[in-house]
Amino acid sequence: MQKVQDTHPETEVVVVGEALVDIVVSSQGSVEHPGGSPANVAYGLGRLGVPTALLTSIGDDHHGAAIERHLASAGVELLGGASLGGRTATATATIASDGSAHYDFDIQWELPRIAPMTVPKILHTGSIATFLEPGAAVVRELLGQVHQRCIVTYDPNIRPALLGTQASAKAIFEDLIPFTDVVKLSDEDARWLYPGVSLEDASQRILDLGAGLVVVTKGSEGSMLSTAGAQVLVPSVKSTVADTIGAGDSYMSALIYGLLLTGVDRLTPEALESLGRRATKAAAITVRRAGANPPTSDELLAELPELAGTAEHQPAN
C-alpha cells in the first residue's frame, strides 16, 4: 500500500477524484480548461480561501502540468498527482446554444491504494471517481476509513456515457450514501437515478439511506435543501450564461465552505437558507464566465453584502 505525502497540518478539506482537461467546443472554436468535477470543487474551495488538498491521478504530460499550475494558482495542494505516469484524461465538452454542455470522455481512473491519511474536517468526493473502476474501489475504501471521523460530502455528478446501466449506477450511488453526511445532486441527476420519482421523494430516499442533508440544484428554479426535520427552497439568481461548466461544482465548493462554518449537527431552516444562498450566488457568478471559473471569497462577498461582517462569512480557521 502506498503512503501519499500527508496533507499540510492546516488542511481543512481533502477532495478525492478525477482531474482532467476539458476541451470546450463551441461555435467560436475550441479552448482547453482544467476541469473534472472533483478538481473543480477543490479549485473553488482554494479560490474561497479554504486550505484544500486534492487526491487525484494525472498523467506526466502537458495537460497534467496545466492542471498542476491551475490548482497551485488557487493554493490547492496536489496529493497523488502524476504518480501513475501515462496520459492525463480529457473531456470534450460541446456547448449548445443555451450554454449547456455535452461531454465525451477519454479517461482511465486509477488511484493508488493509500495508507490512512490525517483526517480533514471535510472529505469531498464524487463524479466519475466514484463509479469508474479500478479507482472507484479505492475511493470507497477511503470513505470507509474516514466517514466516522469527518464530514463526508458527495456529488454523483452523473455522466451517463461512463456509467453502464442505470440500475448498476444507482446501486453504486446508493451503496456510498451510508458513508456520507451531505449529498448534493442536480435535478437532472436525480431524475436519471430515480426516473418518475419526484425530487422530494428522491431526497427522502437519500435521507433514508443515511445522508443528513440532501441538496438538489434545479437550475433556474433554485435549489432544495432537505434534512430529516426541515426543507428549504432557495431561489436562483438571474445571470447571463457564458456556459454552465462547473456551475454545480462551484455550488458544491461554496456549500462546503458554509458547512465548515455551520457543521452538520444543527442545520436549522435559517442555516439551510444561508448555505443555499451562498452556494447559489457562487454558481451564478461561475456561469457568467467561460469554463469552470468560480469566485474568490472577495468576489462572493461583494455580491452577498448582507453576509459581510457576520461570523457566518468569516473564513474557517
Ligand SMILES: OC[C@H]1O[C@H](O)[C@H](O)[C@@H]1O
Ligand atoms: O462538473 C463539470 C465537469 O464535469 C465534467 O466531468 C467535466 O470535466 C467538467 O469539468
